[in-house]
Amino acid sequence: MAAALRCVLASALVAAAAMAMAADALGVIWGTMSTRRLPPKVVARLLADNGFRKVKIFDADERTMAGLAGTGIETMVAVPNDLLAAVADYGRAREWVRENVTRYAFDGGVDVRFVAVGNEPFLRAYGGAFDRVTVPALRNIQRVLDEAGHGGRVKATVPVNADVYDSPPGDPVPSAGRFRADVAGVMAEVVRFLNRSGALLTVNIYTFLSLYGNDGFPLDYAFFDGGGGGKAKPVVDGRVTYTNVFDANFDTLVSALRRVGLGHLPVMIGEVGWPTDGDRHATPALAERFYAGLLRRLAAGKGTPLRPGARIEVYLFGLIDEDAKSVAPGNFERHWGLFTFDGRPKFPLALRGGRPAMPVPARGVEYLPRRWCVLNPDAAGDDAAGRVADNVGYACGRADCTALGYGCSCGGALDARGNASYAFNAYYQAQGQAESACDFQGLAVVVDEDASRGKCNFSVQVVGSGAPEPAAAAMARTAAVLHCYRNLDLSQSRNLFCPDFLTENAMREPFCPESGNRDKRHPFVPVGGWDKNDFF
Numbered sequence: 001m002a003a004a005l006r007c008v009l010a011s012a013l014v015a016a017a018a019m020a021m022a023a024d025a026l027g028v029i030w031g032t033m034s035t036r037r038l039p040p041k042v043v044a045r046l047l048a049d050n051g052f053r054k055v056k057i058f059d060a061d062e063r064t065m066a067g068l069a070g071t072g073i074e075t076m077v078a079v080p081n082d083l084l085a086a087v088a089d090y091g092r093a094r095e096w097v098r099e100n101v102t103r104y105a106f107d108g109g110v111d112v113r114f115v116a117v118g119n120e121p122f123l124r125a126y127g128g129a130f131d132r133v134t135v136p137a138l139r140n141i142q143r144v145l146d147e148a149g150h151g152g153r154v155k156a157t158v159p160v161n162a163d164v165y166d167s168p169p170g171d172p173v174p175s176a177g178r179f180r181a182d183v184a185g186v187m188a189e190v191v192r193f194l195n196r197s198g199a200l201l202t203v204n205i206y207t208f209l210s211l212y213g214n215d216g217f218p219l220d221y222a223f224f225d226g227g228g229g230g231k232a233k234p235v236v237d238g239r240v241t242y243t244n245v246f247d248a249n250f251d252t253l254v255s256a257l258r259r260v261g262l263g264h265l266p267v268m269i270g271e272v273g274w275p276t277d278g279d280r281h282a283t284p285a286l287a288e289r290f291y292a293g294l295l296r297r298l299a300a301g302k303g304t305p306l307r308p309g310a311r312i313e314v315y316l317f318g319l320i321d322e323d324a325k326s327v328a329p330g331n332f333e334r335h336w337g338l339f340t341f342d343g344r345p346k347f348p349l350a351l352r353g354g355r356p357a358m359p360v361p362a363r364g365v366e367y368l369p370r371r372w373c374v375l376n377p378d379a380a381g382d383d384a385a386g387r388v389a390d391n392v393g394y395a396c397g398r399a400d401c402t403a404l405g406y407g408c409s410c411g412g413a414l415d416a417r418g419n420a421s422y423a424f425n426a427y428y429q430a431q432g433q434a435e436s437a438c439d440f441q442g443l444a445v446v447v448d449e450d451a452s453r454g455k456c457n458f459s460v461q462v463v464g465s466g467a468p469e470p471a472a473a474a475m476a477r478t479a480a481v482l483h484c485y486r487n488l489d490l491s492q493s494r495n496l497f498c499p500d501f502l503t504e505n506a507m508r509e510p511f512c513p514e515s516g517n518r519d520k521r522h523p524f525v526p527v528g529g530w531d532k533n534d535f536f
């Protein structure tokens with residue numbers, strides 16, 4: 001009895017300690033590239049209900065900030081890449097800080113702790129476009145923060161992609177890490193500045209993309225469970241053995257920092273996560289495995305081999321699915337959420353330490369009426385099949401059809417008619433169920449019977465504001481630019497547009513990369529088009 005009680009107490013203490021640690025260090029990213037946005041207060045409550053005390057956003061959007069006001073959640077705001085050149089001017093930096101930090105610095109305002117200067121500005125795919133403006137922008141922002149009296153509490157940082165460092169091909173081990181040659185100079189300036197201002201370097205590490213970009217990559221090495229029983233060959237680096245790519249990646253950065261004399265500069269993880277749809281490795285089961293390992297490690301405070309015991313601040317990517325993100329890097333881009341677009345948890349997670357449990361769903365979500373837009377089986381006509389293909393192409397260029405791809409949640413679950421209906425419904429919902437959005441040249445009809453099949457969910461959208469400007473723009477780009485990035489260096493990246501110099505490659509890949517023989521203009525239409533008999 002006494003022993004049993006001691007045991008219960010001991011495990012309660014362990015659980016409490018783990019909880020404190022996890023909650024202390026764990027943040028999440030709230031992205032807003034959605035055709036319809038959940039009300040900011042609903043999202044802020046979702047954060048609080050799940051114990052998140054830190055959040056990162058990609059801008060300083062007023063609506064998001066209004067949602068965060070008064071919650072006490074520590075916030076990282078950001079100067080987007082397209083403002084870096086402007087903010088390299090001191091006066092402009094002062095305006096930015098006044099409007100986006102100082103304005104919220106009151107009791108009941110927003111607890112801003114970091115300003116991210118740019119988002120992966122040295123990404124190889126950007127071809128050096130931001131190399132000259134990032135350091136001046138960083139200097140200005142920190143200077144203005146200091147002058148405004150925020151400097152002790154609010155630090156400027158630069159989130160970089162893991163593609164700014166690597167190991168030489170002849171010595172591919174973490175201890176040989178160094179900054180990429182073309183950005184070595186600017187990275188040294190950045191980290192020296194961060195060291196002086198008492199800030200942290202921010203790095204985004206995407207294990208999933210190592211796998212996505214590389215068929216030969218050992219799957220088990222992406223997780224934290226010791227290589228799945230030793231199937232994956234560990235990387236042996238002197239006396240250290242790496243069994244997961246996250247540690248190896250992080251320590252490659254630590255080595256690069258050592259090389260410029262800053263081996264102790266604190267580093268936080270600005271983005272890390274695993275998507276759940278849009279690729280054969282993007283599944284809830286693998287995401288659950290990844291997060292289980294990651295969160296267990298963080299709670300244990302183990303650090304990495306080169307930083308044993310380090311408490312690493314981490315932002316999970318991301319909070320909710322964003323159906324208007326560019327799919328340039330891949331269809332999985334729209335499925336990074338721990339929660340669905342409407343705030344339903346996807347799998348159990350140990351967000352508060354201890355055992356994984358299903359996260360708390362969003363409360364107070366209001367849905368549009370339960371109705372769907374589907375292909376009208378009575379709309380036959382001689383040229384109907386061709387018109388269906390055209391209209392599916394139109395719908396998928398403006399709404400999210402990524403679940404239809406090979407290996408995705410709706411891939412293979414639907415016949416041609418189902419595919420067309422899925423596309424029509426996605427567009428209709430994205431348009432807030434506007435009557436005019438379910439016409440498609442007379443081919444579509446609104447029904448009140450749920451058209452979902454098994455795992456393939458024909459969703460009903462939420463009541464919320466329509467697409468913000470950037471989302472609308474991203475969507476338009478998606479229609480034109482499908483896949484430029486795969487043809488380049490694949491090491492990393494998300495959140496990127498296809499720079500103009502890459503777009504000539506854009507149409508080489510079909511919409512869902514693995515689906516092979518799709519019609520390139522209408523990625524969800526089989527080569528050779530559909531036959532009228534497929535539908536009517």
Ligand SMILES: *[C@@H]1O[C@H](CO)[C@@H](O)[C@H](O)[C@H]1NC(C)=O
Pocket residue numbers: 059060061062095096099100
């Ligand atoms: C503040 O941030 C918002 C949102 O990112 C941006 O649109 C605006 O231009 C910024 N304000 C200034 C003065 O730069």
Ligand SMILES: *[C@@H]1O[C@H](CO)[C@@H](O)[C@H](O)[C@H]1NC(C)=O
Pocket residue numbers: 192195196260261262
């Ligand atoms: C890092 O910052 C400390 C404290 O300001 C300073 O003494 C040191 O020289 C800096 N290191 C480098 C490499 O700049």
Ligand SMILES: *[C@@H]1O[C@H](CO)[C@@H](O)[C@H](O)[C@H]1NC(C)=O
Pocket residue numbers: 404405406411412414415416417419515518523524525526
């Ligand atoms: C439906 O779309 C998927 C994804 O592009 C495709 O694999 C499948 O062949 C399509 N079905 C028909 C019958 O066209």
Ligand SMILES: *[C@@H]1O[C@H](CO)[C@@H](O)[C@H](O)[C@H]1NC(C)=O
Pocket residue numbers: 342454455457458459460461
């Ligand atoms: C499909 O999505 C709706 C919200 O749009 C949700 O209420 C429902 O539970 C989902 N169904 C499945 C099977 O996931």
